[in-house]
Amino acid sequence: MSERFTRIECVDVRFPTSSTADGSDAMNADPDYSAAYAVLRTDADGPDGHGFVFTIGRGNDVQLAAIGALEHHLVGRPVDETLADLGATWRRLVHDSQLRWLGPEKGVMHMAIGAVVNALWDLRARRAGLPLWQLLAGLSPAEIVDLVDFRYLTDALTPQQALDILEAAQPGRPHRAAELLAGGYPAYTTTPGWLGYSDDKMVRLARQAVADGYSQIKLKVGGDLAEDVRRLGVARAAVGPDVRIAIDANQRWDVDAAIEWLSALAPYDPYWIEEPTSPDDILGHRAIRLAAGTPVASGEHVHNRVMFKQFLQAAAIDFVQIDATRVAGVNENIAILLLAAKFGVPVCPHAGGVGLCEVVRHLSMFDYVAVSGTMTDRVIEYVDHLHEHFTDPVEITRGRYAAPTTPGASTELRRETLDRFRFPDGPEWAAVRR
Amino acid sequence: MSERFTRIECVDVRFPTSSTADGSDAMNADPDYSAAYAVLRTDADGPDGHGFVFTIGRGNDVQLAAIGALEHHLVGRPVDETLADLGATWRRLVHDSQLRWLGPEKGVMHMAIGAVVNALWDLRARRAGLPLWQLLAGLSPAEIVDLVDFRYLTDALTPQQALDILEAAQPGRPHRAAELLAGGYPAYTTTPGWLGYSDDKMVRLARQAVADGYSQIKLKVGGDLAEDVRRLGVARAAVGPDVRIAIDANQRWDVDAAIEWLSALAPYDPYWIEEPTSPDDILGHRAIRLAAGTPVASGEHVHNRVMFKQFLQAAAIDFVQIDATRVAGVNENIAILLLAAKFGVPVCPHAGGVGLCEVVRHLSMFDYVAVSGTMTDRVIEYVDHLHEHFTDPVEITRGRYAAPTTPGASTELRRETLDRFRFPDGPEWAAVRR
Numbered sequence: 001m002s003e004r005f006t007r008i009e010c011v012d013v014r015f016p017t018s019s020t021a022d023g024s025d026a027m028n029a030d031p032d033y034s035a036a037y038a039v040l041r042t043d044a045d046g047p048d049g050h051g052f053v054f055t056i057g058r059g060n061d062v063q064l065a066a067i068g069a070l071e072h073h074l075v076g077r078p079v080d081e082t083l084a085d086l087g088a089t090w091r092r093l094v095h096d097s098q099l100r101w102l103g104p105e106k107g108v109m110h111m112a113i114g115a116v117v118n119a120l121w122d123l124r125a126r127r128a129g130l131p132l133w134q135l136l137a138g139l140s141p142a143e144i145v146d147l148v149d150f151r152y153l154t155d156a157l158t159p160q161q162a163l164d165i166l167e168a169a170q171p172g173r174p175h176r177a178a179e180l181l182a183g184g185y186p187a188y189t190t191t192p193g194w195l196g197y198s199d200d201k202m203v204r205l206a207r208q209a210v211a212d213g214y215s216q217i218k219l220k221v222g223g224d225l226a227e228d229v230r231r232l233g234v235a236r237a238a239v240g241p242d243v244r245i246a247i248d249a250n251q252r253w254d255v256d257a258a259i260e261w262l263s264a265l266a267p268y269d270p271y272w273i274e275e276p277t278s279p280d281d282i283l284g285h286r287a288i289r290l291a292a293g294t295p296v297a298s299g300e301h302v303h304n305r306v307m308f309k310q311f312l313q314a315a316a317i318d319f320v321q322i323d324a325t326r327v328a329g330v331n332e333n334i335a336i337l338l339l340a341a342k343f344g345v346p347v348c349p350h351a352g353g354v355g356l357c358e359v360v361r362h363l364s365m366f367d368y369v370a371v372s373g374t375m376t377d378r379v380i381e382y383v384d385h386l387h388e389h390f391t392d393p394v395e396i397t398r399g400r401y402a403a404p405t406t407p408g409a410s411t412e413l414r415r416e417t418l419d420r421f422r423f424p425d426g427p428e429w430a431a432v433r434r
Numbered sequence: 435m436s437e438r439f440t441r442i443e444c445v446d447v448r449f450p451t452s453s454t455a456d457g458s459d460a461m462n463a464d465p466d467y468s469a470a471y472a473v474l475r476t477d478a479d480g481p482d483g484h485g486f487v488f489t490i491g492r493g494n495d496v497q498l499a500a501i502g503a504l505e506h507h508l509v510g511r512p513v514d515e516t517l518a519d520l521g522a523t524w525r526r527l528v529h530d531s532q533l534r535w536l537g538p539e540k541g542v543m544h545m546a547i548g549a550v551v552n553a554l555w556d557l558r559a560r561r562a563g564l565p566l567w568q569l570l571a572g573l574s575p576a577e578i579v580d581l582v583d584f585r586y587l588t589d590a591l592t593p594q595q596a597l598d599i600l601e602a603a604q605p606g607r608p609h610r611a612a613e614l615l616a617g618g619y620p621a622y623t624t625t626p627g628w629l630g631y632s633d634d635k636m637v638r639l640a641r642q643a644v645a646d647g648y649s650q651i652k653l654k655v656g657g658d659l660a661e662d663v664r665r666l667g668v669a670r671a672a673v674g675p676d677v678r679i680a681i682d683a684n685q686r687w688d689v690d691a692a693i694e695w696l697s698a699l700a701p702y703d704p705y706w707i708e709e710p711t712s713p714d715d716i717l718g719h720r721a722i723r724l725a726a727g728t729p730v731a732s733g734e735h736v737h738n739r740v741m742f743k744q745f746l747q748a749a750a751i752d753f754v755q756i757d758a759t760r761v762a763g764v765n766e767n768i769a770i771l772l773l774a775a776k777f778g779v780p781v782c783p784h785a786g787g788v789g790l791c792e793v794v795r796h797l798s799m800f801d802y803v804a805v806s807g808t809m810t811d812r813v814i815e816y817v818d819h820l821h822e823h824f825t826d827p828v829e830i831t832r833g834r835y836a837a838p839t840t841p842g843a844s845t846e847l848r849r850e851t852l853d854r855f856r857f858p859d860g861p862e863w864a865a866v867r868r
Contacts, residue, residue: 027534028535029531030531031532055535055536056535058530058532059500059532059543061499062500062536062543063536065495069493069495096492097462097464098465098466098490098491098492098493102489102542102545103540103541106540106737107540107541108500108543109493152688152718154688154689155689155718254584254585254586254587254588255589278538278539280539280540280741280744281586281740282744283716283744283747283748284586287589301538303540306712306715306718310716313717
């Protein structure tokens with residue numbers, strides 16, 4: 001008897017982060033960092049698969065309803081076959097025509113697929129006894145190409161071109177994997193930069209970041225222009241001219257406002273401007289980039305590979321910020337890594353939130369070993385929130401992410417956390433009484 | 435005591451349309467046309483407000499969960515104040531930062547807002563004793579501008595430019611309203627064109643459409659190239675050279691495939707190609723339009739005003755196909771009508787589905803009276819499905835939509851329909867046992 005999937009267990013996990021200013025920015029004043037958390041159960045004795053969507057509070061239940069709506073695609077299916085061909089599994093989930101109508105390929109339904117896909121990868125990696133990045137980096141170029149749905153991509157990237165990129169990177173794989181295990185992958189930190197922090201707190205945390213070995217920090221902007229100019233000046237004075245200061249407007253501006261704002265901030269040499277306007281506005285990002293001269297970064301809210309394709313085709317961004325739970329999981333992020341490699345644009349993942357650092361490091365490390373083959377101008381965001389809730393939390397040493405070695409995708413929350421922060425009935429929420 | 439909203443009643447309504455080939459196209463083989471249906475209840479004696487999202491089956495429950503997540507924005511609020519400033523109400527719903535994370539402004543959460551916004555407009559129109567189009571066309575240009583959120587639009591359309599468009603149209607309003615009441619608004623029909631129909635059925639329905647007074651029909655394409663060439667040839671022979679035949683690929687192609695396909699179909703003079711590729715692919719639509727020469731139409735899956743802005747800025751489409759329930763309701767569709775007017779591109783709404791014809795005619799008629807002031811090259815899609823379930827169904831005479839005169843937005847389903855087609859427990863579904 002082959003092993004089968006039996007159910008998707010869904011848990012609504014929320015952390016009451018709005019009680020501090022952690023995570024506050026120009027668009028999100030009071031987030032309660034949350035996870036719409038899914039566990040794939042099987043009738044086997046072995047491990048389960050874990051995945052989640054990061055949300056910021058209200059609506060986490062809607063996200064869980066969407067994950068639940070995918071259950072019929074897995075329950076009763078053989079585990080081995082499903083995991084052996086995750087390209088086909090991805091297509092079955094994404095091309096369910098009735099569910100696709102709810103996007104298509106965007107928003108709640110697409111992120112739900114991402115949680116399930118990531119949980120499938122977690123399960124496959126656990127069963128293989130490998131951390132996700134090593135599992136992926138051990139696949140052949142042809143196997144990797146099979147994971148990608150090239151629909152809507154072929155005017156920018158064909159399967160053959162993807163294969164060429166992967167084959168070119170193949171000879172150096174063992175060397176680069178060893179490098180990662182020895183020295184990790186560079187990080188930057190957003191910890192000093194939340195909009196709700198006082199100057200003193202920002203300066204203290206920025207200096208601490210530099211002392212801890214980071215060569216890049218990030219500040220939130222977009223609340224008030226004069227105040228941003230002042231804060232960026234204070235930060236620049238605190239860290240000196242050699243530390244990169246990225247700034248993040250969290251979609252706050254219209255195109256003309258972004259250009260005006262950036263020209264006022266330019267004297268403080270921002271390394272990039274992140275999400276200057278709507279994440280849907282490809283042409284707007286391009287116009288801002290051309291007019292303001294500050295390099296532009298975006299991606300944490302870019303909803304699928306078709307949008308990333310256009311950002312790259314239009315030369316609208318200088319940095320691709322993939323996110324572990326915004327698109328349809330590992331497979332779609334591989335498509336985006338390949339697109340970025342094709343266009344020669346560095347990938348600097350968005351992280352933070354709940355578990356995004358834990359998961360996305362696997363993708364950057366896979367990219368280094370098997371796709372782009374370089375760490376030049378690449379950094380993974382790091383925020384020191386909520387890692388203690390994960391069974392395989394990130395480790396940062398001298399501003400670098402250590403390569404994970406535990407089998408799986410690092411997606412698993414601790415059982416105590418699930419019990420304690422379950423919404424609305426866990427003890428942490430019963431106490432809040434909101 | 436002022437009147438208050440008391441709750442949002444949510445009903446899962448599905449029609450077992452997959453048992454016929456009605457609604458079948460290259461991407462959607464077996465839709466069960468459905469509505470995630472919302473009724474806004476108040477403690478007043480007067481009418482309720484009705485709204486819905488059209489879906490094609492599975493996931494209709496997810497869509498309802500999203501509508502339910504908006505309840506706290508209305509319950510307990512004063513009805514008069516809320517309805518008097520629907521611009522502010524729209525912003526409150528769309529800019530709920532926690533819920534916004536689930537899009538932003540796209541997919542399940544954004545469509546849920548659309549259902550609630552449309553229900554609020556339905557309620558306001560009922561209380562005013564006017565059909566929605568006349569209510570909207572009776573607002574001053576400044577009042578209409580206040581309904582629109584110009585965030586992310588100002589590089590293409592400023593509030594002042596919108597005001598100028600509306601003021602230019604003001605003098606002719608009474609004359610055009612009288613014209614609509616006398617002669618209606620032109621329609622085209624998709625009834626002959628579903629992909630699952632035999633040649634005989636297609637030819638019979640196409641000839642019937644012409645006999646009924648339609649000067650434009652639409653055919654689904656994208657299944658098989660040779661078959662499409664044959665079918666389009668049969669259709670062209672059946673209706674002659676003077677009837678416009680639009681074709682609709684329902685997102686089936688990559689850019690290069692679309693260009694190849696359209697060059698093979700060009701001899702049969704398609705009036706437009708609809709959704710040739712991903713609805714997110716602005717640059718792809720532009721490339722197809724430039725290379726193939728066939729005019730391009732899109733919009734039924736274009737998820738918000740920022741995307742429409744770019745389709746227009748990039749000259750990527752020749753026809754703007756608004757949809758009543760894809761974006762965040764009446765307010766966002768007004769923004770899109772104003773953008774289309776600014777760029778001089780005709781609006782030819784998508785309709786069909788469940789109730790889309792009923793609702794969207796109000797928007798086209800408002801556009802004619804108060805925005806574009808013209809019907810040239812404008813047609814509203816018509817499909818003869820499911821109208822009997824609405825309390826204020828469309829009336830078509832000689833290929834034209836009659837102007838509705840019943841107060842409201844024509845969003846209300848009959849009580850018997852709600853009972854009979856409620857999923858999964860209504861008698862129609864109990865019988866199907868799926």
